[in-house]
Amino acid sequence: MVEIHEWDARDTVALLRKPTADDHKYSRGVLGVRTGSQEYPGAAVLGVEAAWRTGIGMVRYLGPERPADLVLQRRPETVTAPGRVQAWLIGSGTDAATRPAAETARLGELLQGDLPVVVDAGALDLVPGATAPLVVTPHQSEHARLRGLLGLDDVTPTSLADRIEAARETAAAAGIAVLLKGAETVVAAPDGWTAVVRAGTGWLATAGTGDVLGGILGAVVAARGAQRDLDAAALAPLAAAAAYIHGHAGRGAGPGPITALDVAEAVPAVIDELLSGGDPAAR
Numbered sequence: 001m002v003e004i005h006e007w008d009a010r011d012t013v014a015l016l017r018k019p020t021a022d023d024h025k026y027s028r029g030v031l032g033v034r035t036g037s038q039e040y041p042g043a044a045v046l047g048v049e050a051a052w053r054t055g056i057g058m059v060r061y062l063g064p065e066r067p068a069d070l071v072l073q074r075r076p077e078t079v080t081a082p083g084r085v086q087a088w089l090i091g092s093g094t095d096a097a098t099r100p101a102a103e104t105a106r107l108g109e110l111l112q113g114d115l116p117v118v119v120d121a122g123a124l125d126l127v128p129g130a131t132a133p134l135v136v137t138p139h140q141s142e143h144a145r146l147r148g149l150l151g152l153d154d155v156t157p158t159s160l161a162d163r164i165e166a167a168r169e170t171a172a173a174a175g176i177a178v179l180l181k182g183a184e185t186v187v188a189a190p191d192g193w194t195a196v197v198r199a200g201t202g203w204l205a206t207a208g209t210g211d212v213l214g215g216i217l218g219a220v221v222a223a224r225g226a227q228r229d230l231d232a233a234a235l236a237p238l239a240a241a242a243a244y245i246h247g248h249a250g251r252g253a254g255p256g257p258i259t260a261l262d263v264a265e266a267v268p269a270v271i272d273e274l275l276s277g278g279d280p281a282a283r
């Protein structure tokens with residue numbers, strides 16, 4: 001019988017860290033971001049906004065010019081010069097079919113590196129063969145495509161039990177952490193550790209909320225990566241924490257219709273509540 005961890009507020013706060021008098025921006029974590037494209041520039045803005053709102057020392061945005069301009073308009077604190085980072089976020093707002101060869105080569109280097117990488121959307125095709133510690137964030141259709149690339153059955157399971165089984169199989173086969181998005185988010189580590197996160201609201205089913213999740217997760221990983229080395233097994237609980245924060249930010253952004261940017265803006269209140277000993281699920 002597979003043990004499934006029901007992820008909660010206490011699990012999440014255990015992975016967060018309040019800045020202290022000893023901190024400076026590099027010790028709090030630096031996230032490198034290569035997201036967005038000519039076709040989907042907004043995804044870059046959403047991910048960068050969410051990363052900043054999650055609480056991080058620095059975000060370096062190193063994507064194309066059009067999204068970079070929009071990112072800087074929204075968040076002038078974003079650094080666009082290359083330099084030291086502790087984690088990468090790639091793929092949101094990109095399409096593998098139109099990705100320039102130079103970008104494929106650059107992403108390939110990151111995926112063969114030592115730093116943890118959050119892989120979303122249009123970079124999921126690069127997962128097979130990658131050796132860096134990875135956490136992938138597919139929705140159901142992206143997960144089915146990824147499984148096909150990995151030589152696994154191209155299934156699109158719908159029941160929770162089947163989604164759990166599929167996510168676990170993908171994680172074990174590729175040696176990566178898998179965050180399978182949905183109303184109930186499933187997180188699986190390559191060693192079999194599995195969690196379900198039930199934190200969201202149906203209002204999250206709106207364009208760009210997955211890009212926001214990528215930014216939250218990137219920031220959580222970079223913050224933790226600034227403290228210690230992370231392997232794929234260590235990335236799975238961080239993914240569950242990010243999904244928990246994201247779901248409760250979605251709830252907090254409501255009660256009514258919400259946009260993806262609303263979700264990013266609601267993240268600080270969730271983190272403050274968690275670090276103050278509160279339980280957003282009790283609201």
Ligand SMILES: NC(=O)C1=CN([C@@H]2O[C@H](COP(=O)(O)OP(=O)(O)OC[C@H]3O[C@@H](n4cnc5c(N)ncnc54)[C@H](OP(=O)(O)O)[C@@H]3O)[C@@H](O)[C@H]2O)[C@@H](O)CC1
Nearest residue numbers: 040041042043092093094095121122139140141207208211
């Ligand atoms: N403002 C911006 O810049 C934004 C940019 N974005 C960027 O757009 C890019 C394309 O991402 P995408 O998810 O729209 O397209 P893609 O994976 O090709 O979908 C193909 C098929 O998959 C399904 N499907 C989709 N979602 C599902 C779900 N949650 N759960 C289950 N199934 C789902 C659905 O199939 P159906 O169910 O209709 O048969 C759909 O037809 C990507 O880079 C992303 O980051 C977006 O984030 C929006 C905001």
Ligand SMILES: Nc1ncnc2c1ncn2[C@@H]1O[C@H](COP(=O)(O)OP(=O)(O)O)[C@@H](O)[C@H]1O
Nearest residue numbers: 181182183200201202204205207208209210211
């Ligand atoms: N019905 C729902 N209930 C709760 N959360 C949902 C629901 N539908 C989608 N979500 C969440 O919203 C996000 C959508 O991500 P994604 O499908 O990648 O959208 P996009 O590509 O537009 O950013 C995921 O975090 C997912 O878990």
